[in-house]
Amino acid sequence: MTSSARLLTLLVLLLASLPGLAAAPPAAKPLTVYFFDVGQGDAALVVSPTGKTVLIDGGPPEARERLTRRLKELVREPLDLVILTHPHLDHLGGLTQALKAVGAKRFMDPGFDHPSDAYRDLLDFVGTSVGQVMTPEPSAQAPHTLLTIGLGEGASLTVLWPRVPQEPFLDNTRSDPNSNSIVAKLTYGKTAFLFTGDAEPETEAALLQKRIDFSSTVLKVAHHGGKHSSTAAFLAAVKPKAAVISCGAGNDYGHPTAEALERLGTAGARVFRTDQDGEVVAVSDGTSVTVRAGRGGSPLVVPGGLKPGPVALGPIVPNEPQGSRAASRGATASRSPADATMTASRAGAEETRFISLKGSKVFHREDCATLKRSKSERTVYPSRAAAVRERRPAEDCHP
Ligand SMILES: [Zn+2]
Ligand SMILES: [Zn+2]
Numbered sequence: 001m002t003s004s005a006r007l008l009t010l011l012v013l014l015l016a017s018l019p020g021l022a023a024a025p026p027a028a029k030p031l032t033v034y035f036f037d038v039g040q041g042d043a044a045l046v047v048s049p050t051g052k053t054v055l056i057d058g059g060p061p062e063a064r065e066r067l068t069r070r071l072k073e074l075v076r077e078p079l080d081l082v083i084l085t086h087p088h089l090d091h092l093g094g095l096t097q098a099l100k101a102v103g104a105k106r107f108m109d110p111g112f113d114h115p116s117d118a119y120r121d122l123l124d125f126v127g128t129s130v131g132q133v134m135t136p137e138p139s140a141q142a143p144h145t146l147l148t149i150g151l152g153e154g155a156s157l158t159v160l161w162p163r164v165p166q167e168p169f170l171d172n173t174r175s176d177p178n179s180n181s182i183v184a185k186l187t188y189g190k191t192a193f194l195f196t197g198d199a200e201p202e203t204e205a206a207l208l209q210k211r212i213d214f215s216s217t218v219l220k221v222a223h224h225g226g227k228h229s230s231t232a233a234f235l236a237a238v239k240p241k242a243a244v245i246s247c248g249a250g251n252d253y254g255h256p257t258a259e260a261l262e263r264l265g266t267a268g269a270r271v272f273r274t275d276q277d278g279e280v281v282a283v284s285d286g287t288s289v290t291v292r293a294g295r296g297g298s299p300l301v302v303p304g305g306l307k308p309g310p311v312a313l314g315p316i317v318p319n320e321p322q323g324s325r326a327a328s329r330g331a332t333a334s335r336s337p338a339d340a341t342m343t344a345s346r347a348g349a350e351e352t353r354f355i356s357l358k359g360s361k362v363f364h365r366e367d368c369a370t371l372k373r374s375k376s377e378r379t380v381y382p383s384r385a386a387a388v389r390e391r392r393p394a395e396d397c398h399p
Pocket of ligand 2: 177
């Protein structure tokens with residue numbers, strides 16, 4: 001064969017292969033969730049198909065160096081959103097240092113107070129250094145819909161819980177901070193991830209009364225595999241194929257418990273544990289999820305098979321009021337942000353001032369819950385016009 005004949009053959013082969021290439025579906029951009037190995041605590045990073053980043057919890061104080069290092073390796077711009085599911089130390093202990101290192105554009109937490117220095121320090125830091133500080137409040141215009149955050153290429157994060165002020169926080173539960181954890185579902189194509197913080201059985205029961213599609217390919221197991229959470233009824237609704245438990249080796253709490261592991265097994269979920277597997281990384285292409293354990297072992301590939309579409313299956317109405325509970329709230333009632341908001345909005349109709357926290361680029365309504373939770377120095381504007389000349393309106397209270 002002459003060299004020109006060889007070239008021609010090569011060209012023909014190349015051309016012949018082109019229609020095949022063109023017919024193949026374009027590879028979907030991946031969505032990746034890193035369940036960090038932070039010992040006894042939770043921290044997970046979502047990197048969306050378009051590179052948007054969401055950090056859910058920030059591990060215990062002992063893990064702050066490791067969390068900071070991993071975020072610096074994975075994130076090049078300030079985090080788009082940081083969610084603190086609830087203000088317990090095993091979820092927030094590494095956050096302040098990590099956020100100082102990589103920065104953040106938005107911070108969301110459930111919005112109830114918690115008397116700890118670590119939480120106060122975190123709020124002071126985000127109040128001055130993060131552009132928007134918000135709670136997962138349903139939109140005032142559409143209170144019966146779920147708050148959904150678009151992450152690009154059809155990926156989105158929907159907050160299922162809590163829904164204050166539409167519904168009060170759960171109280172008189174095993175742990176009220178745990179019970180009011182932010183619960184959120186991340187969806188991408190036919191795959192989904194459910195993040196449950198330290199949700200308690202009360203949270204799960206309240207959620208199950210709602211018209212929500214809970215089905216998820218991967219479940220971040222509630223409360224480190226504690227024995228009360230992950231009830232059989234809840235797992236039957238979630239139908240996870242893989243479950244990730246974030247906990248420390250030899251922890252004092254006996255996490256994960258045999259009870260939770262057994263229920264997860266019965267539900268058909270393959271369990272990954274950060275105490276044994278190290279960091280667990282789950283990658284979705286919108287059709288299936290590949291889960292890998294940092295300490296080796298063959299990856300698990302699970303088909304999503306979910307029906308793409310809205311997470312809400314209808315209007316999300318408040319659960320039945322629990323009369324006896326509401327009556328027994330006593331001394332804790334005054335610190336309920338739901339009460340505070342209702343009082344404030346009644347007063348707010350007359351005359352509203354606008355407030356900005358020191359170092360922040362945004363301003364809030366005077367009655368905004370964010371302000372009540374920060375001790376930072378503040379600037380008071382007598383009118384909206386005066387405030388808007390210097391700062392942007394905050395997205396939490398829409399002044
Ligand atoms: Zn926890
Ligand atoms: Zn907790």
